[in-house]
Amino acid sequence: MRGIRWRVRGRDRAALESLRRYTRYNILFSVFAVGSVLVLAEVRDHLDAARLVALVAGLVLGGLGHWRWTVRSIDGPIERMPWWQAGALTALAGGLLAIAFGTEGHGVVWSLAAGLIGHDLLIGRFPEAGWRFGVGFAALMGLTAAVSMVVTGQPGAPGQGVLTFALTLLMTYAEVLLLRQWRLTLELEKARHDAAELATTKERLRLAEDLHDILGHALEVVSLKSELASRLSEVDPERSRAELTEVQRLARGAVHDVRALVQGRRSTELVIEMAGARGLLESAGIRWQFTGDPARLGAESSELLGRVLREAVTNLLRHADASHCLVRLEIRRDRAVLHVRNDGVAPMRQDGREGSGLRGLNRRITEAGGEFSAEPHGNAFEVRAEVPR
Incomplete structure (x- = not known):
């Protein structure tokens, strides 16, 4: 020994x-x-x-x-x-x-x-x-x-x-029992240390995914509105200034969100994300339709589905030439299902890999006991998330 x-x-x-x-x-x-x-x-x-x-x-x-x-x-x-x-x-x-x-x-x-x-x-x-x-x-x-x-x-x-x-x-x-007790104590201490390291790594991964969600979403919106303000600068200066003001507000909001995330105070409830997604899609000229009652969701399921909606809208703006977006929330006995479907699908990546945001969502939903999918259906792309209520 x-x-x-x-x-x-x-x-x-x-x-x-x-x-x-x-x-x-x-x-x-x-x-x-x-x-x-x-x-x-x-x-x-x-x-x-x-x-x-x-x-x-x-x-x-x-x-x-x-x-x-x-x-x-x-x-x-x-x-x-x-x-x-x-x-x-x-x-x-x-x-x-x-x-x-x-x-x-x-x-x-x-x-x-x-x-x-x-x-x-x-x-x-x-x-x-x-x-x-x-x-x-x-x-x-x-x-x-x-x-x-x-x-x-x-x-x-x-x-x-x-x-x-x-x-x-x-x-x-x-003396074998004495030395074995000592060895087992060290092995238990190592296991505890490894568990703490794993928890730290998981927390870092969670923080990295949240930062990806926040900054990816904010930068995509800033890019969209900056482009819109540039196009309107000559034909509609008033609208252009309004869009630039909105860009400043979004940038300050992103900084606030990052600070709130670090302090553990940021919420991604579905109701909150719906309001942000609605304004964003309307400013991009994309028709929006929502069905369902988010008030019937529990805190954890609302948080998870809010992340799904935010990532789906970010990918819609980044990768699709959409004109319409349908969001449908189904409340079942013990499950909640969110569908986010848009048209104008961009060609799929040749390597078939998902982005890091979708991988992170898939992991979170699966760990919570739910199911997640994101795939094209003809000229449409649908993100589907099913989580326990």
């Missing part, structure tokens, strides 16, 4: 650091407790000094290895353990058991030290092997214990070998 680190901030960082310290202290405490039990067991029996020195020296080397491969894995990723170190640690574990079982004393308790070394090998060299390595390593330690007793002529080798196998396997996995 490898250590993992992800960047976090503020209180989350403090909470993770607290859990990191808790996990580290628990592992260090387990090493200290195991070491104390082993040393006290040796001292209590007043065994020979050579055995005690050899076992304590092996215990110190095993403790250093445990710090290197287990405790440090909590602070960050660890590299793969070299094969020569894996072999040295395996020999150290086997040597401890050979000394413990080959001489008089409590040999089986040293299976705990062998288990700690087995855990280091598991996370440093064989993380993919999992339980297969644990069982194999414990079996090797049990065999070492049994062979040591047979060689030295001690009775009960099979039973001690089985007990050594069980204790080694238990100790190998004793």
Whole structure:
């Protein structure tokens, strides 16, 4: 099991650091407790000094290895353990058991030290092997214990070998739960961080689509009225000045809409968009017909259908040579359907792709549980949106 680190901030960082310290202290405490039990067991029996020195020296080397491969894995990723170190640690574990079982004393308790070394090998060299390595390593330690007793002529080798196998396997996995808790905490933190990043990205996308709608619509209207004012400048100066005044009003309105959007106060309700679309189409000389009752819509459906109407009118002015526009709102039991149909369809793009505004509408309507389509029908083009009420 490898250590993992992800960047976090503020209180989350403090909470993770607290859990990191808790996990580290628990592992260090387990090493200290195991070491104390082993040393006290040796001292209590007043065994020979050579055995005690050899076992304590092996215990110190095993403790250093445990710090290197287990405790440090909590602070960050660890590299793969070299094969020569894996072999040295395996020999150290086997040597401890050979000394413990080959001489008089409590040999089986040293299976705990062998288990700690087995855990280091598991996370440093064989993380993919999992339980297969644990069982194999414990079996090797049990065999070492049994062979040591047979060689030295001690009775009960099979039973001690089985007990050594069980204790080694238990100790190998004793710290797995602690490290797994730490790993799961980091993975949950990463998932939370990714969710926050995704929410930020979606909000940026929403803002970009709204800006496209606002500025695309406003610039199209400004372009239309500026062109009209230019044509009227000589034949009807009064009308030309009125159109230029309207251009100024539209530009100021677009700035206001952008500010309201950034502050989260801009509304695109269908009733509001209808009023703007009516004035725009009339100024462009396009006949307008509307049927339906927008007052029966809910807030969310009115907002969505308002966006549809605004984008449809913008595309009508930009891409079609229309003389008539029909807007029909159907209110059903639990659905609302808006049809925006105009004549004078321009030739379709050769690549068959939709504009970004239509793609954004399609995504919004679909996410809301509705259906969206925008396609030509002969010499007409129809935008259809169906949303829940």
